[in-house]
Amino acid sequence: MSTHWLDEIAWNGDGLVPAIAQDAESGEVLMMAWMNREALERTAATRKATYWSRSRATLWVKGETSGHTQEVVELRMDCDADAVLLRVRSVGGIACHTGRRRCFFRRLEGEGAAARWRETEPVLADPAGFRRG
Amino acid sequence: MSTHWLDEIAWNGDGLVPAIAQDAESGEVLMMAWMNREALERTAATRKATYWSRSRATLWVKGETSGHTQEVVELRMDCDADAVLLRVRSVGGIACHTGRRRCFFRRLEGEGAAARWRETEPVLADPAGFRRG
Numbered sequence: 015m016s017t018h019w020l021d022e023i024a025w026n027g028d029g030l031v032p033a034i035a036q037d038a039e040s041g042e043v044l045m046m047a048w049m050n051r052e053a054l055e056r057t058a059a060t061r062k063a064t065y066w067s068r069s070r071a072t073l074w075v076k077g078e079t080s081g082h083t084q085e086v087v088e089l090r091m092d093c094d095a096d097a098v099l100l101r102v103r104s105v106g107g108i109a110c111h112t113g114r115r116r117c118f119f120r121r122l123e124g125e126g127a128a129a130r131w132r133e134t135e136p137v138l139a140d141p142a143g144f145r146r147g
Numbered sequence: 148m149s150t151h152w153l154d155e156i157a158w159n160g161d162g163l164v165p166a167i168a169q170d171a172e173s174g175e176v177l178m179m180a181w182m183n184r185e186a187l188e189r190t191a192a193t194r195k196a197t198y199w200s201r202s203r204a205t206l207w208v209k210g211e212t213s214g215h216t217q218e219v220v221e222l223r224m225d226c227d228a229d230a231v232l233l234r235v236r237s238v239g240g241i242a243c244h245t246g247r248r249r250c251f252f253r254r255l256e257g258e259g260a261a262a263r264w265r266e267t268e269p270v271l272a273d274p275a276g277f278r279r280g
Contacts, residue, residue, distance in 0.1 A: 019255060019262045032165055034176060041174030043167060046230040058255060058262060091264055092250040093243050097179040099251045110226050117225040118232045122152060122191060129152045129191060131224055 020051055024096040028068075031098055035063060035076075035109065037116075038087040038101040044109035045117040047076075054098065061086045063100055080139075082106040106139075113141040153184055157229040161201075164231055168196060168209075168242065170249075171220040171234040177242035178250040180209075187231065194219045196233055213272075215239040239272075246274040 023031050030048045037044055047065040049057065053073055056064040063084035067074040077083030084102035091098050110117040119135035156164050163181045170177055180198040182190065186206055189197040196217035200207040210216030217235035224231050243250040252268035 016263065018260060019264055022264060032179060034167055034179065036176055043169055043176060043232050046165060046167060046225060059259065089255040090251040091253045091255070092179060093245050093247075093252065094250075097250075099176050112226050114226075117227075117230075118223040119226065120224045122222040122224070126192065127151060130149065131152055131155060 020055060022095055023051075023054070023091065023098070024094060025051065026096070030066060030068075031096060033063075033065065033098045033100060035084055035100045035102050035104075037104050037109075039103070042116055043118055044084075044102070044104060044115075049098065057086060057100070058089060063102055077105060080106075080108070080111075082108045084109070108139050111141060113137040113139040153188060155228055156184075156187070156224065156231070157227060158184065159229070163199060163201075164229060166190075166196075166198065166231045166233060168217055168233045168235050168237075170237050170242075172236070175249055176251060177217075177235070177237055177248075182231065190219060190233070191222060196235055210238060213239075213241070213244075215241045217242070241272050244274060246270040246272040 025031055029050050033049045034046050035044045050066040053064045053066045063076040063086055065074050083105045086100050086102055088101040114135045114137055119133055120131040121134050122129050123132045124130055158164055162183050166182045167179050168177045181201055183199040186197045186199045196209040196219055198207045216238045219233050219235055221234040247268045247270055252266055253264040254267050255262050256265045257263055
């Protein structure tokens with residue numbers, strides 16, 4: 015009898031694991047969020063990315079309010095079993111609750127203490143109509 | 148006077164932020180590790196990925212023992228400022244301490260409780276010669 019795949023995850027002290035979502039087509043890293051055991055189990059079963067919202071303390075099916083779901087093409091785990099990687103189809107092409115294509119929309123520019131985070135991605139959809147997700 | 152870029156990061160309770168390293172050429176997500184303020188500052192200053200080892204409680208210049216350094220091409224921050232993304236040139240083409248190209252070398256295969264993590268990446272270098280990094 016082998017270990018259940020969910021038991022191989024090195025859940026942190028809060029029972030969570032970081033989950034990275036990567037666009038399966040473009041390869042862009044879209045976002046990082048957290049999953050508990052139930053979120054990861056549901057993600058695998060439904061093939062829709064489901065996270066654990068730490069701020070709202072609730073399961074959160076990505077796109078449930080915005081329509082910008084993430085269809086999971088592949089699930090991966092790292093060497094230490096303390097991070098998972100989702101390759102996803104980003105429905106609507108918008109992964110960020112700010113209405114941008116991806117959450118990593120700021121790039122560090124400049125040197126030393128004078129460096130600044132600069133926005134590089136346009137807002138593609140009005141974020142007012144949906145809360146995170 | 149604007150905020151120092153390091154003060155914009157939403158450091159967690161341990162003073163850390165998750166850092167995702169992505170291969171700048173292939174787009175592959177190589178690994179996820181953690182940075183404290185000094186690690187991120189050094190990463191930006193030296194352009195060599197520098198992490199905080201939680202297990203060893205020390206700064207860790209990726210590749211300092213293995214030679215498999217990560218040259219940072221770009222640094223990004225997400226919408227909530229609680230994750231950073233490094234686009235890197237993975238020197239030697241090996242990011243994982245197991246001697247594999249990337250740490251996410253296991254893929255979930257199968258359905259439900261019968262699913263299993265399967266290794267998909269070959270070991271390219273003898274990992275005995277170097278500890279993590």
